[in-house]
Every structure is written in C-alpha cells, then in structure tokens.
Amino acid sequence: MAEPLALKDHSRESQIFSDRIVVGCVLLALLTLILIARMFYLQIIQHDVYTTLSDRNRIQLQAVAPIRGLIYDRHGELIADNVPSYSLTITKERVEDLEETLAALGTIVEVSADDIKAFRRRLARRQRPFEPVPLLFRLTPEEIAKISVDRYATPGVDVEARLVRHYPLSALMAHAVGSVRRINENDLRNIDTVAYSGTNHLGKIGVERFYEDQLLGKVGYQQVEINARGRITNVLDATPSVPGADLILHVDAGLQRVASAALGAQRGAIVAIEPSTGGILALVSNPSYDPNLFVAGIDQASYAALRDSIDVPLFNRAIQGQYEPGSTIKPFLGLAGLVTGVITPDYVINDPGAYQLPNNSRLYRDWNWKIDGRGGHGLVNLQKAIYRSCNIFFYQLAVKLGIDRVHDHLSPFGFGANTAVDLPEARSGLLPSRKWKERTRGEVWFPGDTVNIGIGQGDILVTPLQLATAVAILANRGKMVSPRMLKSSSQLMPDSKQQPLPDIDQIASAYWDLVIESMSMVVHRGDQVWGENGTAWAYIGRDIPYRMAGKSGTAQIVEIAQGELYDADELDERQRKNAWFVAFAPLEKPTIALAVMVENGGGGSEFAAPIARKVLDYYLRDYEPTSERDTRADLVSKPAQQATLR
Amino acid sequence: MSSDFVRRLPGGGFSQSRYSWLSRKFHVDVIILALLATICSYGLIVLYSAVGRESGPVVSQLFKLGVASLVMITMAQIPPVFYLRAAPWLYLFGIALLIMVLFFGYEVNGSARWLRIPGVINFQPSEIMKLVLPMILAWYFHERHMPPKAKHLFWAALMIAVPVVLVGVQPDLGTGLLICVAGLLVVLLAGVPWRYVFGVMGLALMAAPALWAVMRDYQQRRVLMLFDPESDPLGSGWNIIQSKTAIGSGGLFGKGLFQGTQSHLDFLPESQTDFIIAVLAEELGLVGILVLLALYILLAARGVVMAVEAQETFGRLLSGSIIFTFFVYVFVNIGMVSGILPVVGVPLPLVSYGGTSILTLFAGFGILMSIHSHRRITL
Structure with missing residues (x-):
C-alpha cells in the first residue's frame, strides 16, 4: 500500500465484505435465538406465573356492601335510614x-x-x-x-357516593335507638372483618348494637373484570348481598316528641312502657345529642364539648342513671306488707309527724312534720299512706318487714336487675340486702338502714326504666313483662337467651285492687278537707278524661352516676331534690305505664306529675270512656269513703 | 460469465429471468415486496386487535403504507450513482436540520425532537440520519481502500459522532444509539480490523460509568427498571411488568385473536406502537411470534443476498448496513418489550402504528432495490 497509485483490489475487498457479511449473519442468527429463547422462557416456562398475574390484574373480588336494615317506630315513622x-x-x-x-x-x-x-x-x-x-x-x-x-x-x-346511616329524628331518638359509629382499630380486633368488608360502620350503642348482626345484612361478592383504569368491564360472577333486617320498634315517635317537649330544657328522663308487652313506647333522656355527628366521625373539639358538658348529654339517664326512687317505692312496699301479712288493709297507725326506732334518739320525720307537733297525718291506713304519701307508715312497715323481706318482695318487680330484653347498656340499679352490705362495705345491716328504704332513700337505687317496668308489672297485677324495644322485624330474630322472670302470683287480687285504687286516689281524690286530697290532685287531678294510677316521689340527691365537677354557681340548683312521678292509665285496662324523673326538679307531684300527665294525655287522646270504667270508679270510691269515716 | 450465460438462455432459468426482467424494468424486487406485504398485513391484523377492533387506525396505517410504498418505488428508480454523489450534501443538510432542532425544536414530553413547519409538515430530522449516515460512510469508504486505515477510521468516527451527539442531546438516547449502530455497521462491513473492534468495545465498557453519569434521570431509571421492575410497580416498572405479563400469559398458542385481556383492558401501555409485539404474543402465543420472526428472517436473508450481489463498495456497504440495521430494530424492540433491554422508544419495524418509522424503513428498502436493480449484470 506504499505506492501512491495503488489500484483497488476488488477481489480482496469482495472477500473482506463477504467475510463480514457472514459474521453479520451469524450475529443475526444469534440475536434471533436470544429472542426465541426469551419468548420461550416467558411464554412456556413462566406461562403459569404470568397467567396468574394477568388474571390477578383483571379479575378482582369486590365486596358488595349490604344495605343496613331500616328502623321504624310503631307507626312506621322512619327512625334510622341510609342516605348517600x-x-x-x-x-x-x-x-x-x-x-x-x-x-x-x-x-x-x-x-x-x-x-x-x-x-x-x-x-x-x-x-x-x-x-x-x-x-x-x-x-x-x-x-x-x-x-x-x-x-x-x-x-x-x-x-x-356511598350509603351511610342517617337518623332523621336526630337528637330525639339518640338515647332510644343508639347509633352506629365508624369502625376503629379496636373494633377490627373483635369483628369478623369479612362480614364488614363492605362497610365502615357498626352499631355501637343501643338497638343498633343489640341487633347489629341482623341489621348488618350479609355481605355479597362480585368477581369482576376490570381494566387498568379500575373501571368494571365485565361481571364474571356475583353473589348478591342480603339486606339487613328492618326493625319496627315499640317506640312511638309522636309520644317521644311530646315527652321530650314536656321535659323541655330540664335534665331528666321519661320511660313509657306498654304493660301488655313490655314494649317501650318512649325513652327520653334529656339533654340529648345528634347521633349523626358520630356516624361520619366527630371532630375532637365537638366531642370534647359533649363529653365534658356539665349536663352529660352523652349519658343515658333513662337506662343508666341510677337514682333513689323516693316515695314511688311505697306502693310496692305496701304490697309486700299485705302479702306477708305484716299489715292488713285495715291496719291503722297514728302518725304524729315523726318516727323513732326503739332505743334510738334519731328522729325520722314525715314530710309535713312541724316543730310544734301539729304535723303528721293522724290516723293512717295503707290507702291513705299511699295517697297522702305518709312516711311514718312506711318507716314502720319497712322496719317490720325487715330488709330480707323487702328485698325478696321487691326483686320480682325487676328492682336490682336489668330485665330489659334488648337494652344491653341498661344498668341494674341497687336493691340492698344484708349480703350486699357485707360484701361491699363489710358491715352488718342495721335496722336504721331499713327505715330509709321505706321511703325509697338510702341505699336503694333504680333507673327510670326499672321503675317504669315495675309500674307496668303493677298495672298488669303481677303479670311479668320485660322491657323491650323491638316490636317486630322483617326477618326472623334469634330467640332471646334471657329466661323470663316468673309472674308474681302470690298476691291476692284484693291487694292489687287496694294498692292500685290508692294510687288512683293520688291523682283523682280531690275536693276534700285540708290534708285529705291526693298529693298530685291539685296539680293534675282536675279535668282528666280518663282514670289513672300514679305516685309521686321526691328524693334527695346523693349522686349522679357520673362524677362530674360542680360549677359553684350551679351548686344550689344541682342539690335540689329529684322529682319522680310514676303512673299508668287508663285505670281499668292500662295501655301505658311510665316513669318521669326530673333531675333537681323539686317536688314530684308539683314538677314531675304535670309532665307525666302531658305524656298520658297525648297517648290517650282518642280515649273513649267505657261502662267498665264507671264500675271500677265506684269500686275505687268506696274504700276511700271508709278511710275518711275512720 | 457462465452463470450469466445460463440466465440468458430461454426456458431453463425462466423464473429467474422474469425476476430479472421486473427488476430491470421497474427496479423493484418482487421477493422484498412480497415479504413486506405479508409482514405488513400480519401487522395490520395485530394493530386492528390492539386498537380494539376499530377500522380507523387500520385505514390510516394502510394509507401511510401506501405513501411509503410510493416513496420506496420512487427511490428504487433513482440510480445508486445519484445517492453516491448526493451523499455529502445530504449529510450536511441532515446535520443542519439537527442543529436547527436544537434551537427551534418542537418539544414533546421534555425532549425536542421535532421540526415543525406549521400546516405543512412535522418531522424528526433524526429519522433522516438513520439513512444518511450509512450513506455518507459508504461514500467515504467507497473512495478508499479496504480495509480502512486508522486515519480513515478517525474521520468515519467523527462523521458518526456528530449526528449521534446532536440527537443524544435532544435528548433521544435511543435514536442516537440506533443511528450510531447504523454507522458502525458500515464501518464493520468495510472491514475494520477486529483488534480495533474489540479495542473500542473495551473502551466503551470502561467509559460506561461516565456515560451513566451524563444520563438523564429518566434514562437511568429505565436502565434500572430492567433489572428490577418490581421496585416501582405502579411507576416506571409498570410498562415492563405488564408487557411481560401479556407475553407470558399468551403461552404457546395465545389467548386467541382479539381475546387479549392485557391489551383490551388497557393494562398494556403503548399497545399500538412500541409494545405491539406484546399484543401479538398474548393473542397468538409463541407460534404467532415465531411466524413473525421467520418472516423477518426471510426479509433479512433476501436483503443480505442483495447486498452480496451488489458490485460497488458503496452499494455493498449501504445495502448491508440497511438490512442489518433493520434487524437491529427488530431485536431492540422485541428485546425491550420482553424485558431484556431497557425501554428505548423503538417501534417494531413494519408492525407498530405510525408513519415515520414506516417511511424510513421503506425508503431504505427503496435504496436497497435501487442498488440491486441498477447493477451491471455482465461481469
């Protein structure tokens, strides 16, 4: 190649080119083999792996949320529904x-x-x-x-959009039906996550909690083919969800409204029960709160405000508030006295206005005791002791009965136990006994402890629900009922595990009549000389189109179940007595029994009885007097006259 | 001499002479045409499936194929001497366009690759370079002795480096590398001594860390994804995971034409363009892939025969480069879709949707035909 005029060596160039072409072809074949090997690896060897990946890509198992059962009141008014x-x-x-x-x-x-x-x-x-x-x-x-x-x-x-629980009646029904709340980390440990895979909520309180399994429904599934954008392109297989059971409650929304309005701004509770079934017609605890706040998740500040309020709106006074029953316990003690023979219908005491235990200087006063000795009710039999709410009679009766018999004859009415069928949060109150005192305080029972029990004070505690239930049993003349919210359901409910309590059948019919008649006189006995009218007559006894039985109660307050701090300005008001009134009506064939409690309300007849009357008036607004009623009314008046003759 | 004599005899070499006649008269190659027609038809069927059985894109692609065919036949009519003479000017023109792109380039997805004359034409000058670079190199070596000397190789390297760097900074690393490959193929075919080849390969390996350092973020990610697509399954890894899933789930015979779930449910990205081979693999399986590969091999084989039959150095080098570059496209595309190469936007030749790639390829085949059909038969 040194010579400047070298000719191109065509054959040599051809040879070089051909060699290189051959190398190129070998490389081409090699690359082809690499591609084929790669495809073979992916499509044949790894085929199963990628088929699975491909299916997992496109096929998804989606939970289909069931529609939570609706809750209605007894007249079909919606209490809980689902809204987007x-x-x-x-x-x-x-x-x-x-x-x-x-x-x-x-x-x-x-x-x-x-x-x-x-x-x-x-x-x-x-x-x-x-x-x-x-x-x-x-x-x-x-x-x-x-x-x-x-x-x-x-x-x-x-x-x-998705469906969530909504309570159209807001605060009105909050304590009656409870509510659902968002599922939190704690709940996740306790629930079947599969059953809840379609929903973010679960019933946490009240009926919503008790009937959670039925209300929830059954989660459905669909196997869907989806595209990369998550849109469903094809439903391959579907198991539809089963909607939860719709519940119809005994509650009467109209009655609830009236009861709530009658309480107004006062703190307190009203429980109304249908005596024939134990169905709860109204369950009001005031103040209340809007349960809808909790469905979506309440913010910290609003929750703190509710939790720390001095009025404890989150606290369900109707079923969890435990109060001294005051004089409302007297009819039940009267029955205990009669059935044990400790007293007879004709048994009479002289009420000087105060009571003393033998060998004890402590003076237990009657509510009309006067320092000059002119107080007291004079001669008093059981009937007068009830319609005048004589304390001395019941001090003596309680002491004569002794705590054991008091306990044994009050407990069949549901005192000291939660007999409610479907109110899991209800508390059992306190029916004291010797054993109880020894167990909790390590002390023996003193006769002095029994004296106060006679007027529903001291250690005895009841919830408004318990008292209303006891009154319903009284109205039934011993036929046992357990308070319940559920009236009927769109689906079959599992049988209640609770053993029903036995009926109270050892009390003679005459004794029931006597006590019930005495209670009717609390309201209806009027226009008598001073000191002879029923305690509530002046407040509610006039112009009643129906006959009712009632009993007031005024109890000193010892504790409100929650240990809240007292505001100094509020101190006086909050140390006032709790006002009670229990009643059932109409007298001849009771359709409603109730208990009204006004916290720090004052005298029961003056402050609680008018509220009870409003509730009864509404419930019995279509009341038609029957001839049966008239005959009963006669019966009532006779012993009353006898008592005045004495 | 003797073979030429046989070819002229009537009867014995009938078919051979008819090809020659067609070749001589219309300057087209019947075998190339037939193979192109077969591959493109096959590709149109896959495209029809990939777009969700809509005829619009298929008709549009047919139109582009028609235009490209006209370009191919036209370029086949032009004698190779013209390309030889025009090569330096075309190269300078191409470089000028690439420089214009740097200043007036139209930006798509963060890289300026397009020149745009509004209302008239949008095109990527880098595409032109895919043909012009082999052309200028073939021209350069045509004038010189083979095997090339070091001095010549230096100038050849410079000719390659200028457009590759210009394209690389757009940035379009993939196209830059492919242009580079087209140029290097000419150098290889020109008979560069193997010791240089291995020497350069060694240097390239050593320079790799430096290359890594200058790579853009997304380019680095693409390379990393190759090794571990699962590290970012919803982001950069998505494409490669989904295309491998599509291919693998196809199996031996595929899920059936139009039955691919990966493509029809939109899991497969770019299913009509760069990733169309995954649609084919999913629906027609390994068998469908092997048929396509066989057609490509036949096409390449015919191209190689034509390159060998070329008489001038210019024609040989250019033909060889064109046909091997074509196959490199095939390899790079299938390699990247199946996860053995990084994702570098290279369409599957003749099958992917789009006009630019088809036009460049057909123009290349036109030049191939021109070189083959204008050769002097007599030796």
Whole structure:
C-alpha cells in the first residue's frame, strides 16, 4: 500500500465484505435465538406465573356492601335510614399535577393539612394505578355544587357516593335507638372483618348494637373484570348481598316528641312502657345529642364539648342513671306488707309527724312534720299512706318487714336487675340486702338502714326504666313483662337467651285492687278537707278524661352516676331534690305505664306529675270512656269513703 | 460469465429471468415486496386487535403504507450513482436540520425532537440520519481502500459522532444509539480490523460509568427498571411488568385473536406502537411470534443476498448496513418489550402504528432495490 497509485483490489475487498457479511449473519442468527429463547422462557416456562398475574390484574373480588336494615317506630315513622354520603376522590393518573390540583381544590373547598396528610397515606397504600383515593368525606351540597362547577377544569377529581346511616329524628331518638359509629382499630380486633368488608360502620350503642348482626345484612361478592383504569368491564360472577333486617320498634315517635317537649330544657328522663308487652313506647333522656355527628366521625373539639358538658348529654339517664326512687317505692312496699301479712288493709297507725326506732334518739320525720307537733297525718291506713304519701307508715312497715323481706318482695318487680330484653347498656340499679352490705362495705345491716328504704332513700337505687317496668308489672297485677324495644322485624330474630322472670302470683287480687285504687286516689281524690286530697290532685287531678294510677316521689340527691365537677354557681340548683312521678292509665285496662324523673326538679307531684300527665294525655287522646270504667270508679270510691269515716 | 450465460438462455432459468426482467424494468424486487406485504398485513391484523377492533387506525396505517410504498418505488428508480454523489450534501443538510432542532425544536414530553413547519409538515430530522449516515460512510469508504486505515477510521468516527451527539442531546438516547449502530455497521462491513473492534468495545465498557453519569434521570431509571421492575410497580416498572405479563400469559398458542385481556383492558401501555409485539404474543402465543420472526428472517436473508450481489463498495456497504440495521430494530424492540433491554422508544419495524418509522424503513428498502436493480449484470 506504499505506492501512491495503488489500484483497488476488488477481489480482496469482495472477500473482506463477504467475510463480514457472514459474521453479520451469524450475529443475526444469534440475536434471533436470544429472542426465541426469551419468548420461550416467558411464554412456556413462566406461562403459569404470568397467567396468574394477568388474571390477578383483571379479575378482582369486590365486596358488595349490604344495605343496613331500616328502623321504624310503631307507626312506621322512619327512625334510622341510609342516605348517600359524598366524598371527594382524586385519581392520581388522571390529574396533570397532583400538587397543583390539591392547591386548586383548596381554593374551592376547605382542605386542611390533616386531610392532605391522610390522603397521602391512603395514596401510598393503593393497589393499582387509576384507583381513586378519597380526599374529603361528607361533602355538603354547596361543596358538591362548587366542585361540580369546576370539575371540567380539574380532570381526575370526582365525587363518589356511598350509603351511610342517617337518623332523621336526630337528637330525639339518640338515647332510644343508639347509633352506629365508624369502625376503629379496636373494633377490627373483635369483628369478623369479612362480614364488614363492605362497610365502615357498626352499631355501637343501643338497638343498633343489640341487633347489629341482623341489621348488618350479609355481605355479597362480585368477581369482576376490570381494566387498568379500575373501571368494571365485565361481571364474571356475583353473589348478591342480603339486606339487613328492618326493625319496627315499640317506640312511638309522636309520644317521644311530646315527652321530650314536656321535659323541655330540664335534665331528666321519661320511660313509657306498654304493660301488655313490655314494649317501650318512649325513652327520653334529656339533654340529648345528634347521633349523626358520630356516624361520619366527630371532630375532637365537638366531642370534647359533649363529653365534658356539665349536663352529660352523652349519658343515658333513662337506662343508666341510677337514682333513689323516693316515695314511688311505697306502693310496692305496701304490697309486700299485705302479702306477708305484716299489715292488713285495715291496719291503722297514728302518725304524729315523726318516727323513732326503739332505743334510738334519731328522729325520722314525715314530710309535713312541724316543730310544734301539729304535723303528721293522724290516723293512717295503707290507702291513705299511699295517697297522702305518709312516711311514718312506711318507716314502720319497712322496719317490720325487715330488709330480707323487702328485698325478696321487691326483686320480682325487676328492682336490682336489668330485665330489659334488648337494652344491653341498661344498668341494674341497687336493691340492698344484708349480703350486699357485707360484701361491699363489710358491715352488718342495721335496722336504721331499713327505715330509709321505706321511703325509697338510702341505699336503694333504680333507673327510670326499672321503675317504669315495675309500674307496668303493677298495672298488669303481677303479670311479668320485660322491657323491650323491638316490636317486630322483617326477618326472623334469634330467640332471646334471657329466661323470663316468673309472674308474681302470690298476691291476692284484693291487694292489687287496694294498692292500685290508692294510687288512683293520688291523682283523682280531690275536693276534700285540708290534708285529705291526693298529693298530685291539685296539680293534675282536675279535668282528666280518663282514670289513672300514679305516685309521686321526691328524693334527695346523693349522686349522679357520673362524677362530674360542680360549677359553684350551679351548686344550689344541682342539690335540689329529684322529682319522680310514676303512673299508668287508663285505670281499668292500662295501655301505658311510665316513669318521669326530673333531675333537681323539686317536688314530684308539683314538677314531675304535670309532665307525666302531658305524656298520658297525648297517648290517650282518642280515649273513649267505657261502662267498665264507671264500675271500677265506684269500686275505687268506696274504700276511700271508709278511710275518711275512720 | 457462465452463470450469466445460463440466465440468458430461454426456458431453463425462466423464473429467474422474469425476476430479472421486473427488476430491470421497474427496479423493484418482487421477493422484498412480497415479504413486506405479508409482514405488513400480519401487522395490520395485530394493530386492528390492539386498537380494539376499530377500522380507523387500520385505514390510516394502510394509507401511510401506501405513501411509503410510493416513496420506496420512487427511490428504487433513482440510480445508486445519484445517492453516491448526493451523499455529502445530504449529510450536511441532515446535520443542519439537527442543529436547527436544537434551537427551534418542537418539544414533546421534555425532549425536542421535532421540526415543525406549521400546516405543512412535522418531522424528526433524526429519522433522516438513520439513512444518511450509512450513506455518507459508504461514500467515504467507497473512495478508499479496504480495509480502512486508522486515519480513515478517525474521520468515519467523527462523521458518526456528530449526528449521534446532536440527537443524544435532544435528548433521544435511543435514536442516537440506533443511528450510531447504523454507522458502525458500515464501518464493520468495510472491514475494520477486529483488534480495533474489540479495542473500542473495551473502551466503551470502561467509559460506561461516565456515560451513566451524563444520563438523564429518566434514562437511568429505565436502565434500572430492567433489572428490577418490581421496585416501582405502579411507576416506571409498570410498562415492563405488564408487557411481560401479556407475553407470558399468551403461552404457546395465545389467548386467541382479539381475546387479549392485557391489551383490551388497557393494562398494556403503548399497545399500538412500541409494545405491539406484546399484543401479538398474548393473542397468538409463541407460534404467532415465531411466524413473525421467520418472516423477518426471510426479509433479512433476501436483503443480505442483495447486498452480496451488489458490485460497488458503496452499494455493498449501504445495502448491508440497511438490512442489518433493520434487524437491529427488530431485536431492540422485541428485546425491550420482553424485558431484556431497557425501554428505548423503538417501534417494531413494519408492525407498530405510525408513519415515520414506516417511511424510513421503506425508503431504505427503496435504496436497497435501487442498488440491486441498477447493477451491471455482465461481469
């Protein structure tokens, strides 16, 4: 190649080229083999692996949330239903710039830093691209409108709906039906997560809790084919969900409204029961709260306000509040006295206005005791002791009976136990006994302890529900009933595990008549000389179109079950006595029994009885007097006259 | 001499002479045409499935194929001497366009690859380079002795480096590498001594860390994804996981034409363009893949025969480069979709949807035909 005029050596160049072509062809064959080997590996050797991956990609098992059962009152008024709740979701793949979108949304609706933090957590946890991730829950209609207007400008931002619990009657029924709450970490440990895979809520309180299994329904499944954007393209297999059972409660929403209105702003509770069934017609605890707040998850500040309020609105006074029953216990003690023979209907004492135990200087006063000795009720039989609410008679009776017999004859009425069928939170009150005192205080029972029991004070505690139940049993003349919320259901309910208590059958019919008649005189005996009218007559006894039996009670307050702090200004008001009134009506064929308790309300006849009358008036608004009633009324008046003759 | 004589005899070499006649008269190659028609038809069927059985894109692709065919036949009519003479000017023109891209380039997805004359044409000058670079190198070596000397190799390397760097900074590393490969193939075919080849390969391996350092973030991620797509299954790893799933779930015979779930449920990205081989693999299985590969091999084989039959150095080098580059496209595309190469936007030749790639390929085949059909028969 040194010579400058070298000719091109064509044959040599051809040879080089051909050699290189051969090398190229070998490489080409090699690359082809690599491709075939790779395809063989993926398509034949790893075929099963990728088939599974492909199926997992496109086939998804989705839980189908069952529709929670609805709850109605006895007349079909809706108490709990399900309404769509709207949440704002973002699909990351469809938004152009996530940060910009979040900032833009912040200008349209309120988005807090916590919302964004929670959103990012959820975003990091999602399973596939194009999965919408919620940013905000519980959008208001205004927010939805604002977002909808702006939607075309912000792709990837959507509003999604799902059904959640709603209580249209709000605070009115909060204590009666309870509510569902969001499932928290704690709950997850206790529930069957499969059954709850379609829902975020579970019944936590009251009826919603007790009938949770029935209300929930059965979760359904669908095997769906989805595309990469998460849209369902095909339903391959579906097991439909089964809606939860609809419940019809004994509760009468109208009655509940009237009862709640009658209590007004006062703290207290009203429980009304249908004596024939034990069905709870009204269950009011005042003040109340809006259960809807808890469905979506209440914010910390609002919850703290409810929890720390001096009026404890979250506390269900009707079934958890344990109070001294005061004089409302007297009719039951009267029956105990009669059935044990400790007293007879004709047994009479002289009431000087005060009572002393033998060898004891302590003076137990009657409520009309006067320092000059002119107090007291004079000659008093059981009947007068009830309609005048004579304390001395019942001090003596209680002491004569002794605590053991008091305990044994009061417990069949449900005192000291929770006999409610479907109110799991109800408390059992306290019916003291020798054993109880030894167990809890390590002390023997003193006769002095019994004296106060005679007028429903001291150690004895009842809930408004218990007292209403006892009155219902009294109205039934011993036929036992257990208080219950559920009236009927769209589905078969499992049998109650509770053993029903036996009827009270050892009390003679005449004794029932006597006590019931005496209670009717509490309300209806009027226009007599001073000191001879029923205690409640002046307040509610006039112009009643029906006859009723009632008993007032006024109890000194010892404790409110929750140990809240007392505000100094409130101290006086909150140390006033609790006002009670129990009643049932109509007398001849009772359809409603109730207990009214006004915390720090004052005298029972003056303050609780008018509330009871309002409730009864509403419930008996269609009352037609019958001839039967007239004959009963005659019966009532006779012993009354005898008593005055004495 | 003797073979030529036989070919001229009537009867004995009938078919051979008819090809020659067609070749001589219309400057087209019947075997190439038939194979192109077969592969493109096969590709259109897969495309029809990939777009969800809509005829619109198929008709559009048919139209593009028609235009590209016209370009191919036209380029086949032009004698190779013209390409030889025009090569330096075409190269300079191409470089000028690439420089214009740097300044006036139209940006898509963060890289400026397009030149745009509004209302007239949008095109990527880098595509032109895929043909022009082999052309200028073939021209350069045509004038010189083979095997090339070191001095010549230096100039050849410079000719390769300029457009590759210009394309690489757009940034379009994939196309840059493919242009580089097209150029290097010419150098290899020109007979560069093997010691240089291995020397350069060694240097490249040593330079790899430096290359890594200058790579853009997304380019680095693509390479990393190759080794561990599961590290970011919803992000960069998504494409490769889904395409492997599509291919693997196809099995031996596939899920059936139009029955692919990965593509029809949109799990497979770019299923009509770069990842279309995954649709074929999913629906027609390994058998469908082998048929396509066989057709590609036949096409390449015919191309190699034509390159060998070329008489001038220019024609040989250019033909050889064109046909081997074609096969490199095939390998790179299938390799990246099946997860053995990084994802570098290379369409599957003749099958992927889109006009640019088809036009470049057909133009290349046009040049191939021109070189083959204009050769002097007599030796």
